[in-house]
Every structure is written in C-alpha cells, then in structure tokens.
C-alpha cells in the first residue's frame with residue numbers, strides 16, 4: 638500500500654499566527670511588477686481587502702501588452718502602467734523608468750509577482766532591502782527559469798515556493814518565508830505548478846508583512 642499525503646498537504650515556515658501590520662501604522666505602499674497572469678498580484682490585493690496586511694497598491698507595472706495582470710488591476714480600480722521592455726535600449730534603461738514610476742507613486746516596497754525580467758542594480762540600489770520576489774521552488778534549489786520543470790526532472794518528492802528579498806544574483810537574496818508541497822509521480826508541470834500556486838497565494842502577503850516588520854525595526858531609532 639502506498640502512503641502519501643493528500644494534495645492539499647503543505648508546510649509553511651516560519652509559522653505566523655498573526656503577522657498583521659499594526660493597524661496604527663500608515664498603510665504600506667506596494668508597487669507590484671507583473672509580466673503575465675497576475676494571480677499573485679490578485680492574492681496580495683485580496684489580502685489587503687481582507688485586512689490581512691495594512692497596505693495599499695498605488696500602482697501595478699507590467700511589461701507585456703495584454704497581460705492578464707492589467708485586466709485584474711482595472712477590475713480592482715488599481716492604476717496600471719505599461720512599461721514595455723521592447724521599447725528600451727537595455728535592462729538599465731527599463732529599470733530607470735521603473736524607478737521613476739515607483740517614485741512617482743511614492744512606493745515603499747516593490748513586489749516582483751511573476752516579473753519575468755532580470756533586474757539590475759539601477760532598481761536594486763534605488764530600493765535597498767525593499768524588493769521582494771516570489772519563486773516557485775524551495776530556494777536555493779531550482780533557481781532561474783522553469784523551476785517547476787527542474788523539480789520534476791530532479792524527481793524530488795517535495796518542492797514548494799519561496800518569498801525572498803532581491804539581490805543582484807538571481808533568486809538568491811535572504812529568504813523571508815517558504816511553503817512546501819508534495820510532488821506526486823503522476824504530476825505534470827501544470828498540476829504541480831497549480832499546487833504550488835495555492836501556497837504562493839498564501840505566503841506572498843505573509844512575506845510582505847515580514848519584510849515590512851523588518852524594515853520598521855531597522856527604521857526605528859534605538
């Protein structure tokens with residue numbers, strides 16, 4: 638007989654019972670960058686609506702015309718700005734425009750929620766320790782593109798997702814929170830990614846709350 642956890646099994650660490658931002662704090666302004674579907678963007682917007690995090694999203698930046706993320710923004714009344722990378726001479730030029738836009742909206746934290754572009758020091762230096770990424774693996778395993786396929790190829794039996802601070806090296810900054818899920822023998826990239834995404838939608842807002850509390854600590858005079 639094969640014993641295996643059911644497909645909803647997950648483990649989230651660190652465990653956060655109530656990591657809400659204090660309601661007396663000013664809402665944190667999140668600038669979200671997304672390239673495609675935008676389900677993680679939507680999950681953050683929903684967490685704000687549910688009162689899980691005391692934040693607001695003044696702007697969504699997207700780089701692909703027709704990205705579903707932009708449609709989601711319109712439906713929620715969130716402003717969106719298209720910065721099409723094809724119109725910039727290099728990555729730095731795009732990042733300069735991103736920084737300018739984020740400053741225009743007075744953003745506190747930058748969230749890469751399915752942002753499929755490599756970021757440069759132009760963006761990282763403008764928002765030190767204030768850029769968060771979500772990646773569909775348990776880092777440091779399976780960095781870079783096709784993380785779900787990499788996990789299947791490696792025949793791991795557990796994988797998951799990671800919310801981390803962004804540094805220049807891809808998928809390598811300090812880890813804020815992770816969630817683990819089982820991998821089943823019959824999994825395809827689609828079924829496994831769907832299982833991971835359920836957890837992504839839980840932990841992204843929690844990772845934002847952790848980053849915000851760390852920022853608050855480092856900004857508070859001792």
Ligand code: GRF
Nearest residue numbers: 674675676677751771772773
């Ligand atoms: C997610 O799996 C995320 O981990 C990765 O890109 C995907 C974006 O999904 N960086 P969505 O656009 O938020 O639905």
